[in-house]
Amino acid sequence: MVPRRAGAALPHRAGGHRRPQGRPRRRLRAPAGRRVSAPTRRRLIQGAGALALAGSLPAAAAEAEVTARLARYMAAAREQALPPEVLTACKHRILDTLAAMVSGARMRPGEMALTYVRGLGGTEQAGVVASGFRTTTVNAALANAMCAHADETDDFEPVTKAHPGCATVPAALALAELHGNSGAEFVRAVALGYDLCCRLLLALGPDLVRGAHRSAEGTSSTFGALGAAASLARLDERGMRFALSYAAQQVSGLWSWVRDKDHVEKAFDFAGMGARNGVTAVGMVEAGLTGVADVLDGRHNLLNALSTAPKPELMLDGLGSRFFVTETAIKTFSVGYPIQSPLDATLMLRRQYGLTPETVRHILVKVPTDAVGIVGSSAMPDVSCQHLVALALVKGGVSFADSHDAGLMHDPAIAAERAKVELVGDPALMDPAAPRGAVVAITLADGRTVEHHTRHPPGTKENPLSTEAVNAKARDLMAPVLGPDATERLIARVNALEAVADMRELRPLLTA
Numbered sequence: 159m160v161p162r163r164a165g166a167a168l169p170h171r172a173g174g175h176r177r178p179q180g181r182p183r184r185r186l187r188a189p190a191g192r193r194v195s196a197p198t199r200r201r202l203i204q205g206a207g208a209l210a211l212a213g214s215l216p217a218a219a220a221e222a223e224v225t226a227r228l229a230r231y232m233a234a235a236r237e238q239a240l241p242p243e244v245l246t247a248c249k250h251r252i253l254d255t256l257a258a259m260v261s262g263a264r265m266r267p268g269e270m271a272l273t274y275v276r277g278l279g280g281t282e283q284a285g286v287v288a289s290g291f292r293t294t295t296v297n298a299a300l301a302n303a304m305c306a307h308a309d310e311t312d313d314f315e316p317v318t319k320a321h322p323g324c325a326t327v328p329a330a331l332a333l334a335e336l337h338g339n340s341g342a343e344f345v346r347a348v349a350l351g352y353d354l355c356c357r358l359l360l361a362l363g364p365d366l367v368r369g370a371h372r373s374a375e376g377t378s379s380t381f382g383a384l385g386a387a388a389s390l391a392r393l394d395e396r397g398m399r400f401a402l403s404y405a406a407q408q409v410s411g412l413w414s415w416v417r418d419k420d421h422v423e424k425a426f427d428f429a430g431m432g433a434r435n436g437v438t439a440v441g442m443v444e445a446g447l448t449g450v451a452d453v454l455d456g457r458h459n460l461l462n463a464l465s466t467a468p469k470p471e472l473m474l475d476g477l478g479s480r481f482f483v484t485e486t487a488i489k490t491f492s493v494g495y496p497i498q499s500p501l502d503a504t505l506m507l508r509r510q511y512g513l514t515p516e517t518v519r520h521i522l523v524k525v526p527t528d529a530v531g532i533v534g535s536s537a538m539p540d541v542s543c544q545h546l547v548a549l550a551l552v553k554g555g556v557s558f559a560d561s562h563d564a565g566l567m568h569d570p571a572i573a574a575e576r577a578k579v580e581l582v583g584d585p586a587l588m589d590p591a592a593p594r595g596a597v598v599a600i601t602l603a604d605g606r607t608v609e610h611h612t613r614h615p616p617g618t619k620e621n622p623l624s625t626e627a628v629n630a631k632a633r634d635l636m637a638p639v640l641g642p643d644a645t646e647r648l649i650a651r652v653n654a655l656e657a658v659a660d661m662r663e664l665r666p667l668l669t670a
Contacts, residue, residue: 224461224470225454229398231477235350236343236389238478245656247484248349250628251313253652254488255306255323256287257632260639260668261492261558262308263288267425271304284332288639288670295332296437299383302328303433304425309562310540311492311635312429315485316593316618318359320378322486325432326351329383332437333390334661341658347389351436352483355382360472362465368413370464376411377464379432380439387440400449404439406460419537487594488617488628492558492635494541496529498615499596504550506610507600515552515571520578520601523547526593527583534581539564547598548575558634589613592620625653639670 240248262268263286272286275297284298285291287305292298306312306324313323330347333339339347358381359367359374367374384405388398415427443449453460454473461468491501500523507513523543525533533543540546540561550556552572566572587595592613599609614620616627623631629649636645648667651658658664 224473225399225402225452227474229395232388232398233395236346240349244481244484248345249652249655251323251483252327252348253628253632254313255327257635258312259287259302259305261635262305264639265308267308267422268305270422271301275301284335285665287668290669295336296434299329299332299433299437300430303429307425307429309492310494311489313486313488314495315356316487318356318364319374320356320359321375321428322352322355322382324429325379326382326386329433329436330386330390333387337390338660338662339390341655341661344661345655347386349481349483350389351382351386354385356482357473361461361469363467366465366467371413373411373413373415373427375428376431377409379429380405380409380435383433383436384439387436391440391444397443399451401439401443403449403453404442405436406453408435421538485619488623490616491556493546493561494533496525496533496594497543497546499594499612500543500547500598501550501556502615503596503598503610503612504547507608511608515575517603518600519603521547522599523579523581524584524587524597526587527585530583539567543581544576544579547579548572551575
């Protein structure tokens, strides 16, 4: 036997047996599944059929090979053009999240995240938004994601309660800056991330996740970031399988975030942790690390570990035809999502009846029962329903600045109106078709009661915002940080993102 040279790699073995002499050695793959060679005819055929395959097998077969089918879809999706309406919806969410990142960079959670990663140093691979600082992709994704959820302005999926954008877009931005991906690749990667984020929760069961004291938002964000990052890293099916496994090992998040009164840990729990995890998983696979190839359906798999009644087929159902990036809600107001409908209803009644504080005796706000614990007793102004309803009545609107002004919580005029607001949970509003609706009933000084039911606030898929409305929100958030010129140029580039040759072209526009 010829002794093995120290440090040399052992030959690949299957089941512990040597390769028989005379058999041709297999051609080695690219490190841990990164695709670098030109596609073969077989791979092209597999890629073209992956979208159709994802929804074609019976449920029994789907449960037997969830990881394989999902990995094939992930590897093929980066080459598949999105339908026009999905492309538009995805660009809206990307712009909305970038705006949240920029504005959040000047809020306490974002500033603290930037200080933290600046202290870590690291190879200059990707930039931190609204700064001239560059660091590793992992650190940049962490900081940018915490900026994206530094307040309550990022998007939200009403059924699963996931926040896909705040982890997915920062992870995608870090990888795209590292690899120089095109805008078209970036959009497709973000769409894939949204799908993985929301589908994981559907497969687990959002209520079952929360029933085990876990955070649905934290649990799902890692998979959103993973989907986008893996697509931009151009991993093949094998690499996708390993990346899914490294991401699954990092999935975390406890419902204890509701006790975070400063919104700092919450920014990590909802966004920073997931973005870091997803980018870490992809980076490890790119570096050649191998892993488990069936983490979603093999023994001790992720779905069984986190759910008492998982539905693995929901990871795959409708892949390539149902895009969750079209189903998230872009927030009209930069406040906690359960407050969107109460504010819409309050302002609607105020305009319709010319209401003033003097003409209002009492305000009854009915929300779904699961929303009361989130927005019913918060010390943060942007997550306090009673405070924001009172603010809307007094000022006739809720600006970004006002919703984050803690001093207004002690303003005598607003405090007087807040005392009139009664918030209750209504089981009748636990409606799967409108999970974040609200009813506002205002009793007037003359004894009359006027009422409005907002089932779907502006920004939902049932009541979507126009491109100009999304632009206006982004402009309001970004111009104070980036300046009006850079803001307008950034908005224009994102609106035509599919024509951007290299995502690194956006970097100067994101630097304050």
